Amino acid sequence: MSAVAQHQAPGRRRRSPLPYTWQRGYLLASPALLVMLAILVYPLGYSFIMSFFRWDLSGSAPFIGTGNYSDELFGRQFNQALRNQTIFSVVSITIEVVAGMAIAVLVNGKLRGMRLARTLLLVPPMIAPAVVGLNFRWLFNTQYGLVDALLRMFNLPDIPWLNHPAWALVSVIVADVWQNTPLMVLLFLAGLQSLPQEPLEAATVDGATPWQRFWHIVLPLMRPVIMIALMLRIIDTFRTFDVVWLMTQGGPGGATNLLTVYSYLLAFQAVDFGHAAAVSYIALGMSLFVLGLLYGVPWLIAKRRAI
Amino acid sequence: MSGNLSRRKFLAASAAVTAGSIAAPWIARAQTNEITALLITGGPLYPKYWEKIVQDFTAKTGIKVRYDLLEFTPLTAKVVTLSAARSSQYDVYSTHTAQIDSYFNHFAPLNSYFSDSELAEFYPVAVKYLRDPKTGNLAAIPRNMDARVQYYRSDIYQEKGLKPAETWEELVDVGLKLTGNGHYGLVVPGQGDPAQRTFSDLLWQAGGDWVDQANKPAFNSEAGIRALTFYRDLIQKHKIVPSDAVGYQWNENSTEFSSGTVYANFDWPGAFATLSNPETSRIVGKWSTAPYVRDKAAISCAISHAMALNGQSGRKEAAVEFIKYTVGADAQRLQFEQFTNFPSSQAIAKEVIAAAKGPQATWLRQLETTIANGKEWPKLAGFSKVCTLMFSAIEQALSDQVSPADSLNQAATEAEEIMRRAGAYD
Amino acid sequence: MTEAVIVGARSMPKRRRRRFTAGIAGQYLALALTVALTVFPLVWLFLTSIRSSADIFSVPVHIIPETATLTQYVSVFAQYDTMGYVWNTVIVSVATVVLVHLLAIPCAYALSRFRMPGAMLIFGLLLIMRMIPVIALAIPLFAVFAALGLLDTVWALILSHTAAKLPVAIWLLLGFIQDVPKEIEEAAQSDGAGTVRTLVQIVAPLIAPGIGASAVITFLFTWNDLLLALTLTSSKAAQTLPVGLTNFVSQFGIDWGAMSAAGVLMVIPTLVFVWFAQGLLVKGLTTGAVRG
Known part of the structure; x- marks a missing residue:
């Protein structure tokens, strides 16, 4: 019933008479851990170490300390990518979460056609990013695309979707929002449906307006779900590649270069793997840092209040 | 007991790994008289071409060739990855002058396999840019020449009483007369490597060059700024080019012309075959060719697709046999017949030009002139990285984010730093 | 209600x-x-x-x-030989689902039931693995499979997808296993069932919806992947549909029509799962989130 509140650290369990020994636990877990170790952790470690070397095809790979990192952190192209990444992540996550919550709240009822609607909402998050990227590139084509054709039909001015720097960033955000807002809706719907009913009923009896009920009761109760939704989207926006690559290749002029796209360009066009790895690790570090803030700040505030 | 069962679970889990190791030798199995090659494809005709080449080669030498085909862009990325992993999966690569400077340490030098007189057969401009400027080693051997000419809609031009443009000014004038009603007078690509190619042509035409005598960046000269301003204005000021061109690569550049929406473009030799084929073109019989436009000079790029030998290959002799065959007379004649690729051998080029008739003959002579005057950008250390920088700089100017002068000046400063670090001035 | x-x-x-x-x-x-x-x-x-x-x-x-x-x-089938891509994609996706679950179920069981020192470290690692940008792995991963001689085989794809999808699957299954009342297992074990038998005969059936949910998710994310396939394959022997999709872009044109047709074909499994396994999908996508 109160699944939202149920928050248990696995492994911390009451004493049991059964042979749940750690040796046996590791035996069961080891195949999975070994596969991940060999196929994820080893390459990860390898490219992390190589990010401190001059790593290209020149034949020699001298150790250069944090050279790749400092080159990038003070470089113009990296900073453009960082700016784009920040805008992309902040704007698309904000829209996805706010719109996702709004839609979830609105459609969370016994509406006719709800099953069909929910079915359709499941489609975008499950479609291949490659299809989404190519399809949106075609939708946003100013000559043959649907969107500008519709605008022209209503005598509205064309929008230079993919060829104008600011609009190009808008375009990739639109594609991301289209693909991921439905996921947020589904998450929030599940959350809303497992909310405890007593506080809501009490508030209604006390004459609270729907807005008050939402703001003071639903939202605080939904906090854990919102946190998870934010976490998922933060992780994924820092990994976004396919959609943007197929829509714009980071262009025009780097206007939609996200950190991953920039890293790909460095590796496969500039043939400079050291810098590419450094950019990847900065991206990983940043998403860890943001997640740390997300979970750390409320914790600190709570601690302060307790004192 | 549970230990036993866990082991069984473990076995099940590593089944894949086991199966993999069983499969490994089978995959790596290669007879001494068999080589592997990673070859370029582009459009529906290429696979048949390679099939025929490999068949003929095997019939002649007894050496079998296993090969995979990739389009140009994925091919480039794949060769980067293969080289980074020092892979010996393929003995032979299709490659190109564009990124050759990255591979000087990965492709085996071909000097010793070709005599000077054999090398003299090829267009010198191609051979020059496939050499490592430091060591003089030849990293690859040209298979066909790539240069661009103007393709235009002869039917529309005739209807409107227009002649194909010869100069920059005419290009704008003619373009303005053709643009309207959803149609455009011209299309140029504006993204990535194709944008750099286009800028490069205009830079040379304006009288500029990439680097000066000391190999320092010089593309931000007066001529360079004029070239990039002209390029931007085609799209942003005169609007004779569709605005989406800022995000177009070669394929969309070609598609705009072959679909009938745009009335002129500059395209590669392969376009001649594509435009003549009703399956890939809606304007069969309605187009013709003209020389590339000129400004102060009539220069544009002369680059080449080439064949290279993997430095890690353990079957170099057999691999070189194959490379020699693919750049030999028969293969060059066949690729011209199949998809009008321009030969890299001067003798074969003369031969096909002599045999050609009508519009094809005119076109070939135009191409020959372009190649004779053609250039390629420098193959200095770090230039691949400079290219990535240039993509962005050119796109920024084309999409009106930064002025051409600012964009080029900024890029020149950064380019010099990149090349200095890469050891271009050591 | x-x-x-x-x-x-x-x-x-x-x-x-x-x-x-x-x-x-x-x-x-x-x-x-x-x-x-x-x-x-x-x-x-x-x-x-x-x-x-x-x-x-x-x-x-x-x-x-x-x-x-x-x-x-x-033309998708006649001109571009798409059937080969379809088969590779099916093989890779199905094999990945099987392998992921053979590995993930015991691992999740162990993590939720056994007092394992370092469990928190493993959780942290699972999260970080979920966060890795695949680009960072591309070249070293390629080198690993080159060393194993598995490049350009479906095995390279199956193994790398298995590793990449494991963290999410383990995470998801954990939630379901925690919901299984421990007493049921204890009853089975006092009847003399070993750990593995308890897991296979008691726990697995009880968390069947969870397994179904994570199977559907694993399948679709594997089916959709572009980057790993692009990195690890170079021939028809192992290329998958998303890679095939990029082959409609050639030097002299983009075949938008055929590419869209292939895109529609690619979306079909998604539609099938969404229609017939809607409940499982929703469960898979939301369980971890709602539980925290």
């Missing part, structure tokens, strides 16, 4: 038969708008796939195709 959790624009007293109010109209409007925005890019994809090549580049745009044709679908 659900009435009480309906929040938002509706301002009517509870336990009253619902009337058609402005609030409800608003709800329907919101629903309709959401559905329309969700659907229209897909409709466009479908419309592009049934156009003739001439119609695709018509100016002005015909929003509704002048004539419907299946030529694009024919």
